Amino acid sequence: MARYVARRLLQMIPVFIGSTLLIFLMVNVMGDPIAGLCGERACDLATAAQLKREFGLDKPLWQQYATYMGNVFTGDFGTAFNGQKVTELMGSAFPVTIRLTIVAILFEIVIGVTLGVVTGLRRGRPVDTGVLLGTLVVISVPTFVTGLLLQLLLGIKWQWISPSVRYGGFDELIVPGLVLASVSLAYVTRLTRTSIAENKRSDYVRTAVAKGLPRHRVVVRHLLRNSLIPVVTFIGADIGALMGGAIVTERIFNIRGVGFQLYQGILRQNTQTVVGFVTVLVLVFLVANLLVDLLYAVLDPRIRYA
Amino acid sequence: MPEQPHEPEGAIAGTGMGATMDLGASEAATLERTPAGPRGTGPAGKPRSLWSDAWRDLRRNPVFLLSALVIVFLVLISLWPSAIASGSPLQCDLARAQDGAGPGAPFGYDGQGCNVYTRTVYGARASVTVGVLATLGVAVTGSVLGALAGYFGGVWDSVLSRITDIFFAIPVLLGGLVLLSVVTSNTVWPVIGFMVLLGWPQVSRIARGSVITVKQNDYVQAARALGASDSRILLRHIAPNAVAPVIVVSTIALGTYIALEATLSYLGVGLKPPSVSWGIDISAASPYVRNAPHALLWPSGALAVTVLAFIMLGDAVRDALDPKLR
Numbered sequence: 001m002a003r004y005v006a007r008r009l010l011q012m013i014p015v016f017i018g019s020t021l022l023i024f025l026m027v028n029v030m031g032d033p034i035a036g037l038c039g040e041r042a043c044d045l046a047t048a049a050q051l052k053r054e055f056g057l058d059k060p061l062w063q064q065y066a067t068y069m070g071n072v073f074t075g076d077f078g079t080a081f082n083g084q085k086v087t088e089l090m091g092s093a094f095p096v097t098i099r100l101t102i103v104a105i106l107f108e109i110v111i112g113v114t115l116g117v118v119t120g121l122r123r124g125r126p127v128d129t130g131v132l133l134g135t136l137v138v139i140s141v142p143t144f145v146t147g148l149l150l151q152l153l154l155g156i157k158w159q160w161i162s163p164s165v166r167y168g169g170f171d172e173l174i175v176p177g178l179v180l181a182s183v184s185l186a187y188v189t190r191l192t193r194t195s196i197a198e199n200k201r202s203d204y205v206r207t208a209v210a211k212g213l214p215r216h217r218v219v220v221r222h223l224l225r226n227s228l229i230p231v232v233t234f235i236g237a238d239i240g241a242l243m244g245g246a247i248v249t250e251r252i253f254n255i256r257g258v259g260f261q262l263y264q265g266i267l268r269q270n271t272q273t274v275v276g277f278v279t280v281l282v283l284v285f286l287v288a289n290l291l292v293d294l295l296y297a298v299l300d301p302r303i304r305y306a
Numbered sequence: 307m308p309e310q311p312h313e314p315e316g317a318i319a320g321t322g323m324g325a326t327m328d329l330g331a332s333e334a335a336t337l338e339r340t341p342a343g344p345r346g347t348g349p350a351g352k353p354r355s356l357w358s359d360a361w362r363d364l365r366r367n368p369v370f371l372l373s374a375l376v377i378v379f380l381v382l383i384s385l386w387p388s389a390i391a392s393g394s395p396l397q398c399d400l401a402r403a404q405d406g407a408g409p410g411a412p413f414g415y416d417g418q419g420c421n422v423y424t425r426t427v428y429g430a431r432a433s434v435t436v437g438v439l440a441t442l443g444v445a446v447t448g449s450v451l452g453a454l455a456g457y458f459g460g461v462w463d464s465v466l467s468r469i470t471d472i473f474f475a476i477p478v479l480l481g482g483l484v485l486l487s488v489v490t491s492n493t494v495w496p497v498i499g500f501m502v503l504l505g506w507p508q509v510s511r512i513a514r515g516s517v518i519t520v521k522q523n524d525y526v527q528a529a530r531a532l533g534a535s536d537s538r539i540l541l542r543h544i545a546p547n548a549v550a551p552v553i554v555v556s557t558i559a560l561g562t563y564i565a566l567e568a569t570l571s572y573l574g575v576g577l578k579p580p581s582v583s584w585g586i587d588i589s590a591a592s593p594y595v596r597n598a599p600h601a602l603l604w605p606s607g608a609l610a611v612t613v614l615a616f617i618m619l620g621d622a623v624r625d626a627l628d629p630k631l632r
Contacts, residue, residue: 018472140614244477
């Protein structure tokens, strides 16, 4: 087990370096970070040169990357060009997005898995066909359309919720969380359904039934536990995607989270903010995937990590 | 490390493209394990290939027929939008801003006084172009790289696998915002280029797995024993038997690329005005949504129906190509 974790952690290093380097290159090579600093007009040459020296932008790119990563590992994510510490921005943005992601994941687990179990056990029946069609429709409507429509209906027409989020507590994030989760929710339903329908015919389920166990115990303890593995994989990989994909949802509902800060950072070419946030998001993605792999052994007793 | 059942490769493919891109990836993974099922026999006793079998299934599938009909219609109106919409999508009259339906404008007018019907019809072109070209680009790049890695293995294979890992770790919308925010050219090409750049790892992973399964078959060994060259084995023997999962994933991905283009345009980095795209229209309509919801609803509806048609088509193709479901 410990050896497996160590090996996986080692494997994460090249992926981490590669993806942060890639985003670093994308941000640095393609835009001039100084251009956004002098307002609408261009900076005069002397100011530009001084600013570049100040932020270390006159050094070669690999050196900038090395310095940056060195600082990151001491907890210093640098300063945004407006003088605010990136860590401060993170401190205000991440809690909101984490809450939003938790709401979304809860929706995926509760609604997605329940629908998946119900349809998987009744494959080919009207319920199954109906839910399957429903998932296709949900997958087809892009998140920003779902978000705008729900905002229009619930927030403006019926006034059940406030159309924009003010302080970002759990109660305000229910509808945005549902919007963020919608597409993944449909995938979770489909995955659970396929998995349940496949495992329904397996030997251990037949044994459990033959032992005379009550139906709900067979379904929950024997069938569901083993069928959840692909679902857990999906949800684990989805945590990173949800946090990064919250840009759209946060924009629609005016939530001041990670997506909002990233969007602002990108539009203003604020390299420090963008690279810092993406670095953290990549880390979240990698760690979530590792945790998921370790969860397999808990779910399926046949899997052992040597 | 004798047992290691869940390498990253075994995990769900396509997370890098956000959750939106991997419908069917897992199903395709089951498909690639059994690439060509036992051949069915037709009524005349003639053996049928996987493809003619699939085509027979598809022709009888109402879902396929319906989605194919919608797609043919979409392709036609994106080629000749003026056939069903009069006037230009850029001809707007501020005096009519936010007006409801009227003569010549069954969907009403948007916040700039543009005819929503005309703009919705003309918007199909951007979506269909981006969807089709991005899918072709991703499918070709991904399957060539994946097939080479799967066939030759070795260093190139592990390098490619690590590169795909790196691409999967970058959230797709973020990559799009960063790369496209500095592009000034207002054509579909940067959007397509970006999708190919971030989309190929998904297909290459599927193609690699598929080729690895197929290359262990006896007929590949036989061809090799007869002295066939690598390129001949790959093209004549492996490719036809390994291409099914790639087709399935690509068809479904087409719908998601259309949704992605609209999302990028909505965020202001995809196509920009004066281009006509549903994403732009939805974005422009959202501030006026209280007074003119029709300007938001029609392009949204068109977008949803288009994506739905492509995803249902992909679903039907998967059902037809997956021998496990027969």
